[in-house]
Amino acid sequence: MLAAAGAHTGGDARDLVGIVVVSHSHRLASAALELAQQMVHDQGPRTAVAAGLADQTLGTDATAIQAAIEQVDGPAGGVGLMDLGSAVLSAQLALDLADDPGQRERVTLSPAPLVEGLVAALVTAAGGGSRAQVAAEAANALAAKAAQLSDPDAEAQSLGSGPPEHPASQERHTAELTVALEHGLHARPVARLVGELRGLDATVSLVNLTTGTGPATATSPTQVALLGALRGHRLRVEAQGPDAAAAVHRLVALAERAFDEGPQLGADCAGPQPVLPAPRPDQPVGASPGIVVGPVRHLRAATSSAPIAPVADPAEERDRLSAALQSARLQITGLRARTARDVGEGDARIFDAHLALLGDPSLLDDARRGIDEGVSAAGAWTTAFERAERQLADLPDPYLRARAADLRAVGEQVLGAMAGGAEAVPSGVGVLVAEDLTPGQVAGLDTDTVQAIVLAQGSRTSHAVILARSRAIPLVLNAGGDVLAVPEGTLVALDGDTGTVLIDPGADVRARCEQAARAQREDRRAARAGARTPATTLDGQRIQVGCNVGSVAQAAAGADQGADAAGLVRTELCFVGREEEPDVEEQEALYLALASALGGRPITLRTLDVGGDKPLRYLPVPPEQNPFLGLRGLRLGLAHEPVLRRQLTAIARAAKRTPVKVMFPMVCAVGELRRARELLSQALRAENVSTAQSPPVGIMVEVPAVALKLHAFAGLLDF
Numbered sequence: 175m176l177a178a179a180g181a182h183t184g185g186d187a188r189d190l191v192g193i194v195v196v197s198h199s200h201r202l203a204s205a206a207l208e209l210a211q212q213m214v215h216d217q218g219p220r221t222a223v224a225a226g227l228a229d230q231t232l233g234t235d236a237t238a239i240q241a242a243i244e245q246v247d248g249p250a251g252g253v254g255l256m257d258l259g260s261a262v263l264s265a266q267l268a269l270d271l272a273d274d275p276g277q278r279e280r281v282t283l284s285p286a287p288l289v290e291g292l293v294a295a296l297v298t299a300a301g302g303g304s305r306a307q308v309a310a311e312a313a314n315a316l317a318a319k320a321a322q323l324s325d326p327d328a329e330a331q332s333l334g335s336g337p338p339e340h341p342a343s344q345e346r347h348t349a350e351l352t353v354a355l356e357h358g359l360h361a362r363p364v365a366r367l368v369g370e371l372r373g374l375d376a377t378v379s380l381v382n383l384t385t386g387t388g389p390a391t392a393t394s395p396t397q398v399a400l401l402g403a404l405r406g407h408r409l410r411v412e413a414q415g416p417d418a419a420a421a422v423h424r425l426v427a428l429a430e431r432a433f434d435e436g437p438q439l440g441a442d443c444a445g446p447q448p449v450l451p452a453p454r455p456d457q458p459v460g461a462s463p464g465i466v467v468g469p470v471r472h473l474r475a476a477t478s479s480a481p482i483a484p485v486a487d488p489a490e491e492r493d494r495l496s497a498a499l500q501s502a503r504l505q506i507t508g509l510r511a512r513t514a515r516d517v518g519e520g521d522a523r524i525f526d527a528h529l530a531l532l533g534d535p536s537l538l539d540d541a542r543r544g545i546d547e548g549v550s551a552a553g554a555w556t557t558a559f560e561r562a563e564r565q566l567a568d569l570p571d572p573y574l575r576a577r578a579a580d581l582r583a584v585g586e587q588v589l590g591a592m593a594g595g596a597e598a599v600p601s602g603v604g605v606l607v608a609e610d611l612t613p614g615q616v617a618g619l620d621t622d623t624v625q626a627i628v629l630a631q632g633s634r635t636s637h638a639v640i641l642a643r644s645r646a647i648p649l650v651l652n653a654g655g656d657v658l659a660v661p662e663g664t665l666v667a668l669d670g671d672t673g674t675v676l677i678d679p680g681a682d683v684r685a686r687c688e689q690a691a692r693a694q695r696e697d698r699r700a701a702r703a704g705a706r707t708p709a710t711t712l713d714g715q716r717i718q719v720g721c722n723v724g725s726v727a728q729a730a731a732g733a734d735q736g737a738d739a740a741g742l743v744r745t746e747l748c749f750v751g752r753e754e755e756p757d758v759e760e761q762e763a764l765y766l767a768l769a770s771a772l773g774g775r776p777i778t779l780r781t782l783d784v785g786g787d788k789p790l791r792y793l794p795v796p797p798e799q800n801p802f803l804g805l806r807g808l809r810l811g812l813a814h815e816p817v818l819r820r821q822l823t824a825i826a827r828a829a830k831r832t833p834v835k836v837m838f839p840m841v842c843a844v845g846e847l848r849r850a851r852e853l854l855s856q857a858l859r860a861e862n863v864s865t866a867q868s869p870p871v872g873i874m875v876e877v878p879a880v881a882l883k884l885h886a887f888a889g890l891l892d893f
Contacts (some may be wrong), residue, residue, distance in 0.1 A: 190219035191299040191308045192246025194281075195292060196239055196265050197257040200226035206289050210296040219299040220246040227882070234261045236879035239268035243281055251280035251305040253295055255312060257288045260878055267879055271843065280305070285423040286312035313419035314345060347418040349411045350383070351429035358404035363433035368393055368530050370424040376415035378425070383408040392425070397536050402569045457652065458628075460673035461639045464648030465691040466626035467667045467684055469604035470660050491551040494592060495541060498551070501591035502584070503532050506614065511750040525613065527637075531584045537562055552592050559585030580637060583612035600624055605666050607657055613637040621647060626668055628653050628675055650675050705736030720778075726764070729771035740777040742837070743768060745821070746784050754792050755817060761824035769832035776833040779825055780874065781818065781850075783807050783839040793817065807840025807874075808850055815853070822857040825869065830861065834869040835893065841873045841880060847890050 197203035203225035211218065222242035227233040239254075246252050256262050262283070269278045282305055284291060291312035298311040353359055359367070371378055371393055380398060381388035384407040390397035392411070403409060409429075413421040428434070510525035531537065537558055544554025563581045600606050603623050609630045616638045627642060632651035642649045648670035660666070660677055667676040667687040676683060709717040720741025721732030729740060748756050748764050756764075769777050784793070784806060793814060811818035828834055838850050851871060858868055870892035875881050 189248070189250060191250045191303065191305050192220040192222070192248060192252035193292070193295055193299060193308075194239065194242045194246055194252055194254040195221070195223045195225065195288075196234060196242075196254055196261045197223075197225040197288065198232045198234055198259075198261060199257075202257070203288075206292050209289065210292045218296065220248070221296070222246050233882075234264040234878070235882060236264045236267040236271060236877075237883070239265050240271055243268060243272070243277065247277055247280065251282070253299070253305060253308045253312065254281060254283045255286055255288055255291050255295060256283065264878055267842070267877060271879075282306075282309045284309045284312045285420050287316055290316055313423075314347075345414070345418065347413045347422045349422045349426050351409050351411065351426055353403045353405060353407045353409065353429070354432055356405055358407070359398060359401065359433075364398050364527065364530070366433050366526075367398060367425065367428060369526075370428050371421055374415075374417035374421050374424075376413045376417040376421040378411065378413040378418075378421045381410045381412070383410050391536060392421075393535055400565055400569070458650050458654075458673040458675050459634065459652045460649075460669065460671045461632070461634050461651050462627075462643040462647055462649035462670045464626065464646070464670045465668070465687055465694060466605060466648050466670075467665065467679075467687045467691065468625045469602070470607050470662060470664045470666050471600045471602050471604040471624075472658075472662055473600060473606070473608050488545050488548065491545045491549075491554070492542060495545065495551040495555060495588075498555075498588045498591040499532055499538075502587045503529060505587065505591070506532070506584075508750075511747065525617075527580055528584050528587075528613070531581060532588075552589060555585065555588055555592075559588075580613070583614060583638075586612070587614065604663075605668065607660060607666075609655075609658060610636075611638045613641055616641040616645070616647075619645070619647070621645060626650075626670065628657055628666070628668060630655050630657050702735055707736070709738075723768065726767045726771050729768045729777075733772045733775070737772065737775070739775045740768065740772055743777055743779045744783070745779055746782050749782060749784065752792075755820070758820050758824045758827070761821060762827045765824065765828040765834070766831060769828070769834075774832060776835065778835040778837050778872070779828075779869075780837045780839050781808065781821055781825075782811055783874075784810065807876075808838045808846055809840060809842060812846060812849055818850075819853060819857065822854050823861065826854075826857040826861040826863050829858075829863055829867050829869045835872060836869045837872045837874060839874040840876055841887070842877050844886050844890070847873060847887060851890060 195203045195207050197206075200223065203223045207221060207223060211221075222245045224235070224239040224242035227235060243252060243254070254265050256265050265283050269281060269283070272278050284295070286292075286295070286309075294314070295308050295312040298308045303311065355363060378392035379389040380392050380401060381390075382401040382403055384404075385402060387401050388410075389412070390401050392398060401409070411422050411425050413419075415421075506525050506528050510529075540558035540561065541551075541554045544557055545551060547554075549557070559581055563585070566581060600619070600623055603625070605626045605628060606619075606624045607628045607630075610632050611627070611629065624647060626648040627650070629649070629651040630653055632639060634651070639649060639651065648668065650668050650670055650673050652673075653675050657675070657677075665678055665684070667679045667683060668674060669687075669690075676687075679687070709719050711717065718738045719736065720739045721728070721735070721737040722742040722744070723729045723732055723740050724744040724747035732740065743765075745761075745765075748761060765777070765779060769775070793810075805813060811821075822836075825834060825836060836854060838847065841847055841850075854869075854871065872891055872893035873880075873887065875884065880887065
């Protein structure tokens, strides 16, 4: 598994920073190290290679990397250089698995390019440089090549006025990237871009080289959106500060990953997309399919309003703004959790953009300046977000213009928090008619009450409309202001496919629409009936079809659509969006309700899977550089055993009354699984669960090292 060689093992080698080379290819890593060692004369640092799964097999192994780190470890610490992809993940996991906590603190993983970085690191370490100096020189290894190949005149022209001047001692790092997203840098990818820079000590700016727009502060979602970056536009990234190289590297890597926009979010890999004709301004547009005939219902507006008048105490108004921002943040976090539960994680990312706007430094600084000038918190906040909204609305691209609606939604949510007023709600069962809706309003609609939606304005690409489609609510937009004057209770017929809206239709039209609606319902019923038949291959093999659920409603929908079991119950959705942990009784009741909704079919309960990327207010987790591989899943449960014990007690009680399986998430080591099984056994004994009722145990295989060493776990697993 590990090909490691202590290349320099003299008496003082341990006083130098050690170097570990991590690569998918053993031959590549060895050749790179051989090249770098040609630059070092006399005694050099200790080095080790952890590359490949065998001499001829590509891959990385966290345990091999851990062994290599131990080989070069010493008082001066070590620096690791990786080639790409899972090499980085495996190296991070190797540090997490280290038995010696001090060793984790003594090792730095560098984002440097492998060959150039290795040469710079080895030379600097051989010269007695500190670990920080070795890592910095490795990260800066491309500077000489970049300077030799750059065109100073073209660079100055493309940057325009450029970012603010910085001390000459802070080296500037730059790169160019191309936006490959179908809709350009809209809200979700902007939120991802801002998130990539979180925690880095660097000043980062962006310039749209295609349009000459910028520079924009990269940590400001509003400023980044104002770049108007469309598909094919080239952006220049410029960073200064201690973490400048890492910041540039992260943004370039993010662009290469298409800003993490998966196929469901409209990336190029999604395949051919339907071509929709541009609607005329005076023509309603079908935005979510379905035919509905029902009475008009309007929103009952909230009655509270926030004062705009000048005030005497700016400090008090600053506190008021901070409290409103925190309240809005909690509301949006709850909406995100509910959307992820009911609709899916892809659509829930819409609210990540709203959370990013709440932390937009440009927006907040503008509001705080207004407060310092004597304006109330509500007045200063209104002026700030409306100014940014107007700038977004003036962008030439209609998709990016639609992002102004997100800013308006967030702005009004903060104002509502200041006023203490409730959200406007539909007045009754029927077709909701409104000027426009925010994503939060759509996410909170009761689909038993709202049969369809007609909007006076709106955009097909607005997040509110996307959520309506995901929730299968028929919707027509751009119906014009006259629709708002239609009296409450007036019968309306609409077709969300064609964009047809008929006010007070005649009996013959109502009959045709109702017949078409019945036909649609029959088609859906036929599909559901077919789904209930056994899934069998042509040679007679029965295939079990399971559903992934996070609520009783989803379990009932799964049963209605023919699910044989719940293959995964996301139990964390019982824990999120609340102020305190659910007790054992509440958890047990939920598990039994899920099983009942599935008609007593088996359910697989995944234990609490939260962490740095999905924090709980009552179970705080310190910030981590990579929360997806940090303290989360089973590791978090074992760090807070009382929480895990209570959940396992609830599962044990449920197992006495319904078929249950237990699945532990994010398992990293055999010892973790043994301890988890021990806690489960204690809960089963305490609740007198019989052997026949004891739930089978499985794990989520999410960590590369676990996948590669699954045989070590097999004896402890039932599935």
